[in-house]
Amino acid sequence: MQGQNNVSRRSFIGGLATALTWAGAYPNLTFPAQNRSQRGPDDYDRMAKLSFNENPYGPSNVVMKAMTDAFKYSNRYGYPDGGITEAIAKHHGVKPDNVLLGAGSGEILKVADDAFLIDHKKVVGVDPTFQTVYQFAVNSRAEAIKIPLLKDYRMDIPGIIKSVKNNYRDVGFVYVVNPNNPTGNIIPKQEIQLLLDSIPGDVPVLIDEAYHHFVDDPNYATSVPYVIEGRQVIVTRTFSKIAALAGMRLGYGLAPKELIARMRPFANGSINAIVKWGGVAALNDTATQDWTKKTTLALRKKVTDQLTGLGYSVIPSEANFFMAHVRRDVTPIIAEFEKKGVLVGRKFPPMVEHLRVSIGTAEEMDRFMTAFKEIFKQT
């Protein structure tokens, strides 16, 4: 497994989009060992995997059945796909021409770069956040204008507005993640409204709602209504998180049809056949989603309460992960956790003393807390 790295969405490492597919070509990257699939299946299986914001429960039985039944299309191109585009459209109250499927929502992010940053335009967003948009931008010799988080780790929406206005002629689009990754906090709905009302109306705003399903805060709202309203908004969603289909690769963008028409020519159209059927089943399987949300949030509360009880501050999270301020550089901490069989998130500069921890199963979170107490007692 030398040098192989299968990391894709929500698991972006270091400063290169190239890290997505193969780390070995870039030996100068500081890859935390746990972010590589160098370990064999047995070694991998025994670890508590809290590093990639994955859903630890796997696809539900109805989703698995839909996927296995669809294996008969595994040799085909022009197969019936279960009506996945129509199912997504219906789910959101939009039309099929408001929907663009991607091999994960990560593909939609690249497609947005391809469509809106042509001729070296600029994307504006916060930092740190999910890096794919910025990396593909840089790789195609466009530019990313990154507005630092505020001191309390909230996203600086007025800062984005100001930057868009200052760079208006060159801005291709705005990118925000809500809730944000790696911090887990939200942009309040009033600030989304402020953003959209304050920048020139022809600047597309991509709002990445990968973690939408884990939010409870009434100050949050999805931005799908802005799409329906016809604002220049693209909302991305993924089946990777709530539906536990990260490895299967399915996501989508919702936008006014003119924006979809600008993006569609850059989509690969290269989505796995069986996950399309899995996606349709997942949309209907609200019981599993409810259970997953409830279980994840209960575990998040339990663990973050324990950490704050121990005197560590935690950024308020509305996602299936959280960030704790451990008051020292996380690089050796991450290695300590790995020795104890617990994989935690990479370092997210400049937040070098914050540890990102995904919410795994109850047993995995117990292993995390046990390891945490050992590591922070002995050092």
Add this chain to the structure above:
Amino acid sequence: MQGQNNVSRRSFIGGLATALTWAGAYPNLTFPAQNRSQRGPDDYDRMAKLSFNENPYGPSNVVMKAMTDAFKYSNRYGYPDGGITEAIAKHHGVKPDNVLLGAGSGEILKVADDAFLIDHKKVVGVDPTFQTVYQFAVNSRAEAIKIPLLKDYRMDIPGIIKSVKNNYRDVGFVYVVNPNNPTGNIIPKQEIQLLLDSIPGDVPVLIDEAYHHFVDDPNYATSVPYVIEGRQVIVTRTFSKIAALAGMRLGYGLAPKELIARMRPFANGSINAIVKWGGVAALNDTATQDWTKKTTLALRKKVTDQLTGLGYSVIPSEANFFMAHVRRDVTPIIAEFEKKGVLVGRKFPPMVEHLRVSIGTAEEMDRFMTAFKEIFKQT
């Protein structure tokens, strides 16, 4: 299923890359009905599917087992992947940094456009051929210089050489498909050598070997040795054809590591988890590949012999499809076949009187011949 179209590789329709993912947004496209997945599963199942150059037999048992065993990674990102990159490298006698995985080889074609046509450069190739490279080029406001096939449908390699020389400053890369699609004929190895020796040495040549495994002609040779030699050659291969994994989406490019390093930043890294394991199993399953090749070629010979016996000329094919000259416009012919439950290939202008027929099962080819005789007797 309104307007939904899942067609991707080897099934490109009309003049828009956008057709790849969703036809409904482009109602002005002349979509042959059989190229759409509007039909429900039952209707789809009953058709003889000879339109997309698919492998009708589906993945072998060992490949299916490898994929189903890998379902445990369906919720993961950084999972063990069976060593697919290393397995491909070993299979070809190259190093892992000579390999770029794609969600089908179609992704590698887009990546080549992204990498080599930046700032509106030009790609040179023949026409008709597989359209993905040209379409993504046009979509990103680059340009495709298309050299018509020769009168006998051979690819005009001297014409490509001349065009590259005439446009040298603007040419990003050369694209050829060997064997070609839709014609099925090969570029003889001497002509590949001529091409590489005649154009400036810094112009990458992408040689798409999607149908490599079906070739018997000793005048053909894979271009992988040129990669090993360090020439500016990218060879693409796919698991869609010989391994019957079209719907699962796995392919790759092989190239000198500098070329891979130029392309890798544009890859999505968004490949389905389970097909990676399926790909490893497929590489090892040479018995099934041998059987598939033997069976496909025997059926191709049988059917093309029957057609030539009826007085119709067939372009010499080395692929799992062939083109027959039916001496009238194929649009109504395609519709006639569909009425009889047989899906055949779309029209490939300017070859409007040539019908492309994929090699299905023996039973499907019997249905094709029965329909053919009926259609060409009665009209």
